Amino acid sequence: MSAPLLTGLAPVIAPDTRILILGSFPGAASLAAQQYYAHPRNQFWKLVGALVGEDLYGLPYAARLPRLLAHRIGLWDVLAACEREGSLDAAIRNPAANDFERLHRLCPELQTVGFNGQASGKFAGQFEEAGYRTVVLPSSSPAHMALSFEQKMAVWRRLVEAEADAV
Template identity: 65%
Template sequence: MLTGLAPVIDPDIHTLILGSFPGAASLRAERYYAHPRNQFWKLLGAVLGEPLYDLPYDERLQRLLARHVGLWDALAACERLGSLDAAIRRPQAIDHLMLRELCPRLSRVCFNGKTSGSYAPLYAGAGYETVVLPSSSPANARLSFEDKLAQWQAINR
């Protein structure tokens, strides 16, 4: 059983971005979206008007929190060989109910891709606005960066 990364949250976040579960490169590096071809940091940087991709990892996280944006994964643990979401077995979701206590200002949960997006109804039922975004993964090559970015702008709405 693999265990995910610690959440990047604080009581002041109003938006939380949930991935599905860290890929092998991210687990090895103990950093969100560590695979060099994943477009997450470029997409989010463009949306927030911050040069996130060019910054050291710790500063990226500081900038997110300064903008009241958190980062986590929908799954706390799972079994998986490789990095593809299709290979996830025995998924164990995070305790979404504790978010009310940990992040009282949280109002919007954005999901990075369809796998994490499958949890959107759970969060919507808890009263959060939900937005399912196209995956930033290099495996999602059907959309161009510009097409993804147009949909990722929903983070700011």
């Protein structure tokens, strides 16, 4: 018996999005909740909150997305669909990438693409070729706790540092 075919979440983007953070594919908790980074131990909302100077983690999910967009940061995943048991990237089978060709049209101000972890980071070259600045970030996933929050934050800051250099 094969793993179920799973479909990812819709992009959270706006025409003025300047930074896009791409994960690999939502974990089981995120798919069940239909929310990006829904696992309570995932550090994503704390990391991005620290970047923008707001307690995004403390907000209800419905309030997080507009605040993220207000800071011109978008969210999506490199994969639109895949087969997977559980939540680990290593268990992904038959991946289907999202259609990124439309990003130039949907987000004409997009400058920087951050990849949340090594699995999504495999797509960095494709985005560099399309003219975007890229940053491969240490994963915010609870499965990747080798680095402390502070160590992760030091790398995640490159997202906004690259953006500041572009302005």
